[in-house]
Amino acid sequence: MDISDSVLITGVGGAVGTHLAGRFATAGRDVVGVSRQPQPESRDFRQLTLDLARPDEVEAVVDKTQGVPAVIIHAAVDGARDEHDLDSIERSFRVNAIAPYVFTRALLERAAADDAECRAVFIGSEAMFHADDASGPYAASKAASRVLTASLAAWCRGRRQSVAYLSLGPLLTPARSTELSALARRLDKSVPEIEALALARSNQDLVIDRFISLDAVADSIDLLLRLGRHGNGTVVRVDGGSAGSLI
Template sequence: MNQAGNQYGPGEEQETVAAKRAFVTGTSHGLGARLATRLAEDGWQVTGLGRRPRSETALPPEVRYLQADLSDPKALDELPALIGETPDLIVHNAVSYPPRDVSALTLDELEGIFRVNSLVPYRLTLDLLAAKPPERFCSVVVVNSESIYHADFASGVYAASKAALRVLTTSLADHCRSRNAAVATLLLGPLADPGKVADLRAVAERRGVTEAEITRLFLRKSNPDLVIEQLIDFDACVRSVRYIADLGTTANGMMCKLDGGSSGSLV
């Protein structure tokens, strides 16, 4: 049978199409777990990477899972061999957040945050693209944050690591010119992660108002430059990753923004 359910005629053979392969970092929970799960549901052969043990994730069994701490300098040495052949799609989603008291961070801890948020995505992409057969296309989607446009003392370390990621992503896009690959940025505003949604719902219940009203107040106070009044849902991010990957080489150097206008109207 073909995809339309029609029987093949005499002498015809069904064409075997190998499933495309995807590699997604930060798949222990949150957006990364949703991305890996939805790609697997779409028929991709997915390898996910996360810091937590597999038993602490909700990933479906069809997702191959690698456990690694990207803040460990030794982790990167082993990853290319564990991943194997360069995937058709690479999504860099892993993230490390500093503690509230950033003044207490040691230099090693600062380096660990930059390693997860910017240095490992850069180095690993170079390694995987170098191993890619020239005829095989590879799409790389780098998840970044609107925090690159503004920072205060508490968020400065995180914002700086993401700003470094943005610059390195731009350099990777230049590297990919005429290499049958594309490196693009998915720039995100505040996400509707379960923990944040639960906190806002609890506040709404205590105040006797709707969750939507509390969410609007939260966004206006924490992100006064946003033009959206709701958190960005995971499925919108999944659709954006699919869109970028489907663009092929046209997506090289692209920035797809789901940040509610937080970068300003002229940027």
């Protein structure tokens, strides 16, 4: 499979990955969307079915891939909230940190061998700054992803490849939007009122009163990609201040 000069996005079965794939496809880019389950045929991107928790599948795809995408975006996520068994925790680490690292490193090395530009963006979560009992394994996997991203950026130093990291806070996904609208109707309040109340109760460090839109996420990705090699090692937080004032 030749994906040269394309955009590779993992997690297109989720809200963020789907939105990013749509934005790039609308802009005329050749998009390869990676997901564990096949996506609806109507979506305007090429599909690659891959379970990032399966080492054999990851290795097989890397071996079969010819060429290097110009852009790699990792939006795949496995939550494992309230799941503390070994299999669930291992899966979370594989999907959120290990597989994206192995997958991207292999493609970056190939790009370097071809002297080709390749820009990778890993999407993380502010959850790593304030883990609780329910989110501990997920938060730890995102922290691992951040460290591995930094190591990839160090490898890119002096090369034509670059790696950046985008940390996200509470998002306005389609599912959350539906929930907020239903709650607003039930309580006879406006949606903005419900949003502000929900955010204030969820985290006292938040300095936003609206959930972060998926367009804001896409705009942040655009910024990181425009930076090119100058953005190698860059960390951008679009988290509403949820990590506190000193991070």
